[in-house]
Amino acid sequence: MKSSSKLFQRAQLHIPGGVNSPVRAFRAVHSTPRFIAKGKGAHVWDVEGNRYLDFVMSWGPLILGHADPQVVQAVTRQVRNGTSYGAPTEGEIRLAELIKSAFPSIDKVRLVSSGTEAIMSAVRLARGVTRRKKIIKCDGCYHGHVDSLLIQAGSGLATFGVPNSGGVPEELAELTISIPYNDAQALEGVLKKYGGDAACFLLEPIPANMGVILPKLGYLKEIRSLTKRYGVLLIFDEVISGFRAALGGAQELYGVQADLTCLGKVLGGGLPIGAFGGRGEIMDHLAPKGKVYQAGTLSGNPLATAAGIATLTRLRNRGFYRLLESKSDRLYSLWGSAIRKDSLRVTLNRVGSCFTIFFTPQAVTDYASAQRSDVKRYGRFFRRLLASGIYPAPSQFEANFVSAAHQRDDLEKAGEVILKVLRTV
Numbered sequence: 001m002k003s004s005s006k007l008f009q010r011a012q013l014h015i016p017g018g019v020n021s022p023v024r025a026f027r028a029v030h031s032t033p034r035f036i037a038k039g040k041g042a043h044v045w046d047v048e049g050n051r052y053l054d055f056v057m058s059w060g061p062l063i064l065g066h067a068d069p070q071v072v073q074a075v076t077r078q079v080r081n082g083t084s085y086g087a088p089t090e091g092e093i094r095l096a097e098l099i100k101s102a103f104p105s106i107d108k109v110r111l112v113s114s115g116t117e118a119i120m121s122a123v124r125l126a127r128g129v130t131r132r133k134k135i136i137k138c139d140g141c142y143h144g145h146v147d148s149l150l151i152q153a154g155s156g157l158a159t160f161g162v163p164n165s166g167g168v169p170e171e172l173a174e175l176t177i178s179i180p181y182n183d184a185q186a187l188e189g190v191l192k193k194y195g196g197d198a199a200c201f202l203l204e205p206i207p208a209n210m211g212v213i214l215p216k217l218g219y220l221k222e223i224r225s226l227t228k229r230y231g232v233l234l235i236f237d238e239v240i241s242g243f244r245a246a247l248g249g250a251q252e253l254y255g256v257q258a259d260l261t262c263l264g265k266v267l268g269g270g271l272p273i274g275a276f277g278g279r280g281e282i283m284d285h286l287a288p289k290g291k292v293y294q295a296g297t298l299s300g301n302p303l304a305t306a307a308g309i310a311t312l313t314r315l316r317n318r319g320f321y322r323l324l325e326s327k328s329d330r331l332y333s334l335w336g337s338a339i340r341k342d343s344l345r346v347t348l349n350r351v352g353s354c355f356t357i358f359f360t361p362q363a364v365t366d367y368a369s370a371q372r373s374d375v376k377r378y379g380r381f382f383r384r385l386l387a388s389g390i391y392p393a394p395s396q397f398e399a400n401f402v403s404a405a406h407q408r409d410d411l412e413k414a415g416e417v418i419l420k421v422l423r424t425v
């Protein structure tokens with residue numbers, strides 16, 4: 001009989017830490033990973049046959065659920081005709097058209113194979129276009145494992161970064177400035193000082209990698225006008241929020257347009273993909289037209305574009321987001337009233353179908369306030385839920401996702417279990 005714990009032992013002999021991406025190891029919640037055998041709709045099954053209601057959903061991409069029939073059909077149809085050609089295909093154009101119709105700030109878009117690649121390329125493009133070196137980011141935002149962005153801020157308003165990963169040279173970190181999210185004054189401060197040297201201000205407009213955090217009223221509009229004033233390109237990392245918070249991401253939800261937008265996750269419907277795009281005059285600096293080099297053997301991969309087209313086509317159906325959000329809202333209202341009445345000492349942050357329950361009673365608006373969470377309590381919460389057949393994010397500082405495949409009664413039942421566990425941990 002296969003077991004997750006035996007497989008995890010075996011995996012550790014061959015794969016560093018037993019996983020191909022660190023959070024999968026469940027270390028933050030003092031548990032061991034379940035090895036997944038299959039997924040269907042809102043559920044996954046581990047190799048022992050245990051079923052879980054999934055709120056990780058591959059960390060965001062599966063907005064239609066696991067093995068959605070239309071996505072499966074689109075990929076199956078393509079796979080029979082080959083998996084990669086290293087030559088252009090019509091699918092790339094169709095996906096680009098779908099992206100553009102959701103994001104009016106994008107005239108031209110390039111496809112890559114991951115969110116990390118999209119960010120890395122957008123930053124290089126921003127530097128190439130502006131001929132400036134420094135980049136400004138926000139504490140606690142995650143942009144993939146790009147060297148220059150694995151930077152943590154020290155104390156103070158504008159601190160030059162120190163790398164928080166081994167292997168990132170200090171010389172590189174010195175070019176990255178990290179400031180608190182939701183603090184337009186902090187941005188203004190660094191722009192006054194370094195604005196002439198800064199190529200871009202890069203952030204998740206709705207951060208989801210320190211748990212879900214919402215922009216304060218007017219914040220996104222303020223940073224839009226500040227960056228414009230200093231000629232600094234505004235890059236929105238909408239790898240999570242794109243096609244999730246709304247079809248057109250945070251830009252649609254808050255009525256703000258970025259200079260460059262990075263996408264991934266939902267865009268590929270569960271296949272490896274990323275994209276970055278913006279105005280033509282910026283994007284045309286990319287090779288082969290321009291001087292900023294960017295390339296990829298599997299970029300615009302036919303399987304990924306087929307899955308992406310099938311997914312985005314569904315998201316454009318009238319009422320898709322309204323339905324998804326009304327299901328999610330049931331959960332939030334169930335918890336919301338209990339959180340207010342029963343002093344559960346947690347804070348619920350949510351946007352659309354994406355949420356985090358922070359184990360702190362105080363409002364969570366940035367990295368510093370997120371850090372006040374009781375991660376030990378979160379670990380107990382996680383382990384209790386997993387034992388009850390519910391699979392939430394295996395870290396306090398991640399988002400949970402509801403998909404279109406989550407049924408109302410699954411959510412009702414899970415919502416009650418989650419509430420019960422919240423009352424006891």
Ligand SMILES: *Cc1c(COP(=O)(O)O)cnc(C)c1O
Nearest residue numbers: 114115116142143144237239240
């Ligand atoms: C997941 C994520 C990335 C990185 O995408 P990968 O496909 O994992 O490389 C970048 N930015 C944000 C906001 C993300 O959530």
